[in-house]
Amino acid sequence: MPPETVISTQGVSKHYREVRAVDGLDLDVRRGEIYGFLGRNGAGKTTTIRMLLGLVRPTSGRVTVLGRHVRPGDQGVLSRVGSLVETASAYPNLTVRENLDIQRRLTGSPREAIAEAVALLRLEEYADRRAGRLSLGNKQRLSLARALLHRPEVLVLDEPANALDPAGIVEIRGLLRRLATERGVTVFMSSHILAEVAHLADRIGIVHAGRLIEELELEALRAAARSHVEVTVSNPDRAVALLAEKMGISRVSRTAEGGLRVFEGLERIAEIARVLVGDGLELTRLCASEEDLEAHFMRLTGGA
Amino acid sequence: MLGQVLATELLKLRRSRITWISWLAFSVMPLAGGLFMWIAKEPGRAARLGLMGQKARIAGLTADWASYFALLNQEACVGGMVLLSIIAVYVFGREFADGTAKNMLSQPVGRHWFAVAKLVVVLAWFALLTVSLVGEGLLVGALLDLPGFSAPLAVSSIGDILFSGLVGFLLVPVVAWIATLGRGYLPPIGFTIFMLVLGNVFGATGWGKWFPWSIIPMLAGMAGPGVEVLAPGSLVVVGLTFAAGVAATIWQLRWADNTQ
Numbered sequence: 001m002p003p004e005t006v007i008s009t010q011g012v013s014k015h016y017r018e019v020r021a022v023d024g025l026d027l028d029v030r031r032g033e034i035y036g037f038l039g040r041n042g043a044g045k046t047t048t049i050r051m052l053l054g055l056v057r058p059t060s061g062r063v064t065v066l067g068r069h070v071r072p073g074d075q076g077v078l079s080r081v082g083s084l085v086e087t088a089s090a091y092p093n094l095t096v097r098e099n100l101d102i103q104r105r106l107t108g109s110p111r112e113a114i115a116e117a118v119a120l121l122r123l124e125e126y127a128d129r130r131a132g133r134l135s136l137g138n139k140q141r142l143s144l145a146r147a148l149l150h151r152p153e154v155l156v157l158d159e160p161a162n163a164l165d166p167a168g169i170v171e172i173r174g175l176l177r178r179l180a181t182e183r184g185v186t187v188f189m190s191s192h193i194l195a196e197v198a199h200l201a202d203r204i205g206i207v208h209a210g211r212l213i214e215e216l217e218l219e220a221l222r223a224a225a226r227s228h229v230e231v232t233v234s235n236p237d238r239a240v241a242l243l244a245e246k247m248g249i250s251r252v253s254r255t256a257e258g259g260l261r262v263f264e265g266l267e268r269i270a271e272i273a274r275v276l277v278g279d280g281l282e283l284t285r286l287c288a289s290e291e292d293l294e295a296h297f298m299r300l301t302g303g304a
Numbered sequence: 305m306l307g308q309v310l311a312t313e314l315l316k317l318r319r320s321r322i323t324w325i326s327w328l329a330f331s332v333m334p335l336a337g338g339l340f341m342w343i344a345k346e347p348g349r350a351a352r353l354g355l356m357g358q359k360a361r362i363a364g365l366t367a368d369w370a371s372y373f374a375l376l377n378q379e380a381c382v383g384g385m386v387l388l389s390i391i392a393v394y395v396f397g398r399e400f401a402d403g404t405a406k407n408m409l410s411q412p413v414g415r416h417w418f419a420v421a422k423l424v425v426v427l428a429w430f431a432l433l434t435v436s437l438v439g440e441g442l443l444v445g446a447l448l449d450l451p452g453f454s455a456p457l458a459v460s461s462i463g464d465i466l467f468s469g470l471v472g473f474l475l476v477p478v479v480a481w482i483a484t485l486g487r488g489y490l491p492p493i494g495f496t497i498f499m500l501v502l503g504n505v506f507g508a509t510g511w512g513k514w515f516p517w518s519i520i521p522m523l524a525g526m527a528g529p530g531v532e533v534l535a536p537g538s539l540v541v542v543g544l545t546f547a548a549g550v551a552a553t554i555w556q557l558r559w560a561d562n563t564q
Contacts, residue, residue, distance in 0.1 A: 047563075050406075050561075050562065050563070053410045054409075054410070055406060055409055055410060055561070055562040055563075056561045056562065056563060057559075057561060072558065072559055072560075072561070073414075073415055073558040073559055075411065075412050075413060075414060075415070076412065077412075078410055078411060078412040079412035081410075083410050085406045085407075085410070086406070087403060089402060089403030089404050089406070089407060090402075090404065091316055091402060091404060092402060093316075093318065093319040093320055094315070094316065094318060094319070098315060098318065101315065102312045102315060102316070103407075103411075105308050105311055105312050105315075106308065106309070106312060106411045106412070106413050107411070107412060108308075130319070146407065
């Protein structure tokens with residue numbers, strides 16, 4: 001049985017006059033998975049998220065969440081969705097607990113939900129502090145606590161790691177992973193930072209100029225990143241000649257630092273070492289390397 | 305559902321400075337009226353006050369309860385129009401200024417309930433301020449020992465003040481709509497100032513009885529005995545303005561894109 005689709009967009013577009021913020025977006029997010037929605041600033045991530053939550057009406061196409069057509073003003077499905085849109089925000093004159101109490105009342109959650117959300121985001125120390133006096137990182141935690149308070153089935157998070165320190169990022173990553181595996185929560189998260197998505201997502205959609213340009217499992221993305229062997233040797237010209245002559249390797253490029261990148265025969269790395277050293281060359285560096293995922297992302301989105 | 309949303313709207317006011325500022329602003333009015341009455345009651349001392357004394361004589365005030373109530377009504381009406389707008393701007397505009405509108409609009413609650421609950425909060429807030437103003441006015445009048453007090457006069461005058469306040473509230477939804485349309489504080493504040501200026505212009509040109517922002521001051525007797533200078537349809541105009549404002553605010557919250 002194929003996995004249930006929890007979030008679906010079919011040919012969704014959003015135009016602001018001549019600007020195409022989102023252009024014919026087709027997405028399917030399966031139950032229980034963490035979907036990383038990756039794109040550069042202005043790629044259409046936040047507009048997509050707003051359409052998923054009914055905050056913005058698509059110019060064309062259809063958005064479905066948990067089997068229900070999402071439209072502005074039709075709030076029914078939102079009791080099963082937790083969200084964080086763009087920047088963290090809260091009522092500055094209210095404490096963390098009072099801000100969460102607003103969410104509790106509007107979602108009909110029990111009183112205990114506040115303490116649970118506070119504990120989940122480690123906000124105990126700040127629970128009675130006014131939101132206006134929180135650091136940016138703790139404001140982000142408060143927004144995440146608000147999103148999680150009513151135990152939603154689906155989390156739609158726009159840049160959830162914003163403003164968090166490295167330890168906080170790791171902690172939230174662990175929390176989202178636990179929610180997905182233990183509670184079966186489906187997480188749709190946007191980010192412009194590939195490393196963040198690559199550490200967490202099961203599947204990644206890369207959006208650029210409002211269009212989904214690549215969608216793949218994380219492992220497939222890793223495989224898509226081109227591999228090569230980095231070689232630093234005393235005589236690069238001689239090394240290039242030796243590789244061609246003795247191993248039939250011709251796809252070799254030079255780096256700015258005077259090293260070599262070998263793009264074929266990667267499984268014969270030991271033989272490469274033997275050939276070069278056997279000819280009397282001084283080999284100071286030899287390692288298998290992958291194109292940085294970031295570089296792959298930049299190549300796809302035209303940034304490099 | 306209204307009860308739940310109303311509870312959250314009331315919670316949002318906790319520790320808001322604007323509640324105290326609005327109370328302070330409104331509580332100055334009976335004191336100012338009392339000062340005028342004192343000047344009118346003591347013309348000799350008023351003369352020693354220079355310009356203030358002269359102004360009080362120009363206004364032709366007599367120091368009695370009827371004049372004091374009339375003054376309170378005018379102050380509550382004009383001051384109330386401004387204060388009501390400021391309260392409405394705060395209650396509706398803060399969601400955009402604080403960046404919480406997107407949270408509010410992605411709740412599993414019909415968005416019209418937020419509009420209704422916020423209007424109820426504005427009404428309740430202003431009602432409390434008006435009751436406070438009346439109480440303070442009675443105290444100030446008693447301290448000044450103004451002549452001419454009678455229970456029927458007090459009931460009738462207090463009724464007029466409350467009625468003016470209620471009619472003034474009917475203009476709030478339009479301000480609320482501008483706050484949601486303009487997503488913040490500045491557009492509705494600008495709109496309110498513009499409407500007050502226009503209200504003066506319409507009032508001066510004789511069309512005031514058809515312009516909502518002129519009708520309220522006229523109702524409070526600022527252009528002579530209130531009801532007589534108004535047309536029978538004047539209150540209908542204010543009622544229609546209220547209905548249009550409510551509909552526009554609900555439409556804006558419910559259907560318009562939120563790109564804040």
